[in-house]
Amino acid sequence: EEQLVESGGGLVQPGGSLRLSCAASGFTLSRHWMTWVRQAPGKGLEWVANINQDGSETNYADSVKGRFIISRDNAKNSLYLQMNSLRAEDTAIYYCAESGGTRAWGQGTLVIVSS
Amino acid sequence: DIVMTQTPLSSPVTLGQPASISCRSSQSLVHSNGNTYLSWLQQRPGQPPRLLIYKISNRFSGVPDRFSGSGAGTNFTLKISRVEAEDVGVYYCMQGTQLCSFGQGTKLEIK
Numbered sequence: 454e455e456q457l458v459e460s461g462g463g464l465v466q467p468g469g470s471l472r473l474s475c476a477a478s479g480f481t482l483s484r485h486w487m488t489w490v491r492q493a494p495g496k497g498l499e500w501v502a503n504i505n506q507d508g509s510e511t512n513y514a515d516s517v518k519g520r521f522i523i524s525r526d527n528a529k530n531s532l533y534l535q536m537n538s539l540r541a542e543d544t545a546i547y548y549c550a551e552s553g554g555t556r557a558w559g560q561g562t563l564v565i566v567s568s
Numbered sequence: 569d570i571v572m573t574q575t576p577l578s579s580p581v582t583l584g585q586p587a588s589i590s591c592r593s594s595q596s597l598v599h600s601n602g603n604t605y606l607s608w609l610q611q612r613p614g615q616p617p618r619l620l621i622y623k624i625s626n627r628f629s630g631v632p633d634r635f636s637g638s639g640a641g642t643n644f645t646l647k648i649s650r651v652e653a654e655d656v657g658v659y660y661c662m663q664g665t666q667l668c669s670f671g672q673g674t675k676l677e678i679k
Contacts, residue, residue: 486664488664488668490668490670497658497660497670497671497672497673498609498617498660498662498670498673499670500667500668500669500670503667503668512667546616548616548617552605552664552668553603553605553607553622553623553664554605554606554607554609554619554622554623554662554663554664555605555607555619555622555623555626556619557618557619557628557629558609558616558617558618558619559616560616561616
């Protein structure tokens with residue numbers, strides 16, 4: 454069974470950093486563009502960033518550009534999101550997903566930015 | 569950037585009756601590889617999004633056949649042939665052809 458499992462969320466102060474991880478099982482991550490999506494409390498889905506199969510191309514939403522870094526380790530079948538200079542508006546559940554929308558989603562990991 | 573527009577934003581439906589949600593993209597979603605990366609997601613209250621349909625009309629594993637997707641180019645539709653109580657939630661269309669973007673969500677509720 455294909456599965457994506459996100460981890461690394463938590464409570465962090467404004468200006469702090471956090472690194473999210475996404476572990477894939479049941480399918481080979483290295484064959485796919487991968488994406489991070491977030492959902493603020495009571496809001497819709499927002500694309501955050503994506504990365505190509507070998508990690509040589511990345512794209513970011515304007516809201517996170519210059520603060521977040523997406524990366525991957527295909528040997529570990531894993532995806533990452535390094536989040537720096539966090540703001541209150543980054544508070545959300547963060548999901549990893551296959552970029553073409555052809556695979557199941559994980560449960561997400563909650564990030565709360567608050568003092 | 570591709571903007572996804574869903575209608576309606578709210579859909580009260582009687583149990584056993586059909587429901588339909590439309591999604592329009594600001595640009596064609598046909599990728600250079602010939603695929604159209606238009607998906608439909610269901611989010612039940614308190615749950616993560618669940619993939620229902622991918623590449624316009626393909627039902628994901630375990631999705632009941634009362635769910636169907638159709639469309640082409642910039643206009644797409646999700647149909648539920650007979651709404652059941654477990655279908656309550658918010659439905660999103662998602663495009664993965666150029667970066668990624670989502671519709672605003674359509675709240676399906678029972679009358």
